[in-house]
Amino acid sequence: xxxxxxxxxxxxxxxxxxxxxxAGRRDVMACAWNMALDFSPxxxxxxxxxxxxxxxxxxxxxxxxxxxxxxxxxDLVFTVGSISGRELPGQDKFAAFGIxxxxxxxxxxxxxxxxxxxxxCRLIPEPHLQQAHDLFIGEAVAAxxxxxxxxxxxxxxxxxTPPAWRTPHHLGAGNFVVPxxxxxxxxxxxx
Amino acid sequence: xxxxxxxxxxxxxxxxxxxxxxAGRRDVMACAWNMALDFSPxxxxxxxxxxxxxxxxxxxxxxxxxxxxxxxxxDLVFTVGSISGRELPGQDKFAAFGIxxxxxxxxxxxxxxxxxxxxxCRLIPEPHLQQAHDLFIGEAVAAxxxxxxxxxxxxxxxxxTPPAWRTPHHLGAGNFVVPxxxxxxxxxxxx
Numbered sequence: 001x002x003x004x005x006x007x008x009x010x011x012x013x014x015x016x017x018x019x020x021x022x023a024g025r026r027d028v029m030a031c032a033w034n035m036a037l038d039f040s041p042x043x044x045x046x047x048x049x050x051x052x053x054x055x056x057x058x059x060x061x062x063x064x065x066x067x068x069x070x071x072x073x074x075d076l077v078f079t080v081g082s083i084s085g086r087e088l089p090g091q092d093k094f095a096a097f098g099i100x101x102x103x104x105x106x107x108x109x110x111x112x113x114x115x116x117x118x119x120x121c122r123l124i125p126e127p128h129l130q131q132a133h134d135l136f137i138g139e140a141v142a143a144x145x146x147x148x149x150x151x152x153x154x155x156x157x158x159x160x161t162p163p164a165w166r167t168p169h170h171l172g173a174g175n176f177v178v179p180x181x182x183x184x185x186x187x188x189x190x191x
Numbered sequence: 192x193x194x195x196x197x198x199x200x201x202x203x204x205x206x207x208x209x210x211x212x213x214a215g216r217r218d219v220m221a222c223a224w225n226m227a228l229d230f231s232p233x234x235x236x237x238x239x240x241x242x243x244x245x246x247x248x249x250x251x252x253x254x255x256x257x258x259x260x261x262x263x264x265x266d267l268v269f270t271v272g273s274i275s276g277r278e279l280p281g282q283d284k285f286a287a288f289g290i291x292x293x294x295x296x297x298x299x300x301x302x303x304x305x306x307x308x309x310x311x312c313r314l315i316p317e318p319h320l321q322q323a324h325d326l327f328i329g330e331a332v333a334a335x336x337x338x339x340x341x342x343x344x345x346x347x348x349x350x351x352t353p354p355a356w357r358t359p360h361h362l363g364a365g366n367f368v369v370p371x372x373x374x375x376x377x378x379x380x381x382x
Contacts, residue, residue, distance in 0.1 A: 011223050012360035012368055013204010032202050033226045037238050037324055045236065045326065047228050071374065078376035088381065096381035129320060133228055133328060135236065155362055169203035169360070169370065171346055174378070177203055179360065180371005183262065185269035187365070190279065190287035 001117070005153035006143045007036035009068045009117040010044060012155075012179070014167035015077055017067040017115065018046055019101075020057035021108040027054040028093055028112060030081025032170040034066070042140035044121060049134060053085030059130070062123045063107035064138060067115035070149065071178055072164040076112075078174040106142045116149035116165060158182040192308070196344035197334040198227035200259045200308040201235060203346075203370070205358035206268055208258040208306065209237055210292075211248035212299040218245040219284055219303060221272025223361040225257070233331035235312060240325060244276030250321070253314045254298035255329060258306035261340065262369055263355040267303075269365040297333045307340035307356060349373040 010016070013035075019028040033047035044066065048055040058064040069077050080093055088096050100113035104120045111118045121138030129135045149156060149165045158166070158179055168176035201207070204226075210219040224238035235257065239246040249255040260268050271284055279287050291304035295311045302309045312329030320326045340347060340356045349357070349370055359367035 008363055012362060013206075013223070013226075015204075032204070033228065035204075035224045035226045035236070035238065037224065037326065043324065045226070045238075045324075047226065047236075074374055074376040075379055079379040082378055083381075091381075097379055098382055126320070129317070133234065133236075135228065135326075135328075137324060137326075155368075158368055163372070168374070168376075171203060171373075172199055174376040176374050176376065177346075177349055177370035178372045178374060179368035181354070181369045182362075183265055183359070183367050183369060185265040185359075185365040185367065187273055188266055188270040188288055190274075190282075191289055 001143045001145045002153060003042045003140055003143055004040045006042035006119055006140045007039055008154055009119065010034060010036040012167060013169060014068060015170040017069055017077065017080065017112050018048065018054055018064055019067065019109045019112060020054050020061055020064045021110060022057045022061040025057060026092055026094060026110055027057055027085035028080050028099065029054040030077045037137060044119065044138050044140060046136050047134050048136055051084060058123060058136065061108055063109060064121050064123065065104055065107065065109035065111050066119040066121060067112040068117040068167065070116050070165045071168050073114055074168045074176055077168060117145040119143050192334045192336045193344060194233045194331055194334055195231045197233035197310055197331045198230055199345055200310065201225060201227040203358060204360060205259060206361040208260055208268065208271065208303050209239065209245055209255055210258065210300045210303060211245050211252055211255045212301060213248045213252040216248060217283055217285060217301055218248055218276035219271050220245040221268045228328060235310065235329050235331060237327050238325050239327055242275060249314060249327065252299055254300060255312050255314065256295055256298060256300035256302050257310040257312060258303040259308040259358065261307050261356045262359050264305055265359045265367055268359060308336040310334050
C-alpha cells in the first residue's frame with residue numbers, strides 16, 4: 001500500500017502487534033498504546049514497557065514491525081500480550097505458540113501472518129523519550145495490507161467486512177470491543 | 192474517577208476532543224491521534240498539528256483537557272475537527288457552535304458537556320518532542336466520567352450501553368466506526 005495512507009491503519013485505535021528481531025532472536029507483543037503521528041513521512045508512536053523483550057530487540061536493531069490484527073487473532077493478541085519473551089527459555093513466542101509469520105521486505109522483524117495490515121518501521125532514535133516515557137517513534141518504510149479488509153488506501157466499508165476481519169480494540173484484561181456500525185458525521189454550521 | 196483508571200478511557204482508541212484556554216481565549220479540536228502512556232501517574236500523549244489554535248493555547252497555559260465523546264456527539268467531533276479556531280474572527284468555537292461546557296476543577300480549559308469522560312491534564316514540557324513530532328505529553332491531574340457509560344473504573348459492558356453512548360473511532364473524512372460487539376479472548380498455551 002502507499003505509505004501516505006499508512007496512518008489509516010492506526011486511526012481507529014485498534015490494538016496492534018509489535019515485533020522485532022536482532023542477532024537471531026525475535027519477539028512479538030501486543031500494544032494498545034499506539035497512534036499515528038504523521039502522514040508523510042508516515043510516522044507512528046508506540047508505548048513499550050521497559051520489561052518487554054520486544055523493546056530490547058527493537059532498541060538493538062533500530063527497527064520494528066506493526067501488525068494490525070483482526071478479530072480472528074484476538075486470542076493470539078491477548079496471549080502475546082500476557083507473557084514476556086523472557087519467560088520462555090530456549091524458545092521464542094513464534095515457536096512456543098506456533099505463530100505463522102512472513103519475512104519483512106526491508107527490516108529484520110517478522111510480520112505476523114493473518115493480520116489485515118503491516119507497517120515496517122525504522123526507529124527514529126529519541127533516547128530521552130524512550131527512557132522517560134517508554135515512547136518509541138518510527139517511520140514506516142514499507143506497508144502491506146490484506147485487501148479483504150483494507151483496499152484503495154482505506155478500510156473497506158464495515159458492512160462488507162466479515163466480523164472475523166474487523167479490528168479488536170482492547171478494554172483491558174483480554175476484553176475487546178469490535179466495530180459493529182459505521183456512521184458519517186455532518187459538519188455543523190456556525191451561528 | 193480514580194486517576195489510576197484514567198488510561199482505560201483512551202485504551203480502545205476512540206477519537207477525543209482536546210480543549211485549552213489561556214488569557215481569556217479558548218478552543219477545542221478533535222484528535223484521533225491520542226493514546227495512554229502510563230498508569231500511575233496517569234500520562235497521555237496527543238498529536239496536535241502546528242496550525243491548530245488549541246495547540247497555541249495549550250502551550251501558553253501549560254494545560255489541556257481531553258473529552259472522550261460519544262456517538263451522540265459525532266457531528267460535533269467532526270465539526271470542531273474540520274475548522275480552525277483561527278478561522279472564526281470575533282468568536283470562538285464554543286460560541287459559534289453553541290457547545291455546552293463545564294469549568295474544569297484544576298485547569299483553565301473548558302470541559303465539553305455530554306462527553307462520557309474527561310481528563311484534566313498538565314503539560315509535561317518536552318520542547319523537542321513538541322517541535323519535531325507535534326507530540327504533547329500530559330499528566331492527568333483530575334478525571335471525570337459519566338457513569339451511564341463508564342463505571343467502577345471501566346466501560347460498562349457494551350450490551351448495557353445504548354448506541355448513542357458508545358465511542359466513535361475515526362476512519363477519516365467524518366466516517367467513524369462504533370463498537371457493536373464485545374469479546375473475551377482466551378490465553379493460548381505454549382507448545
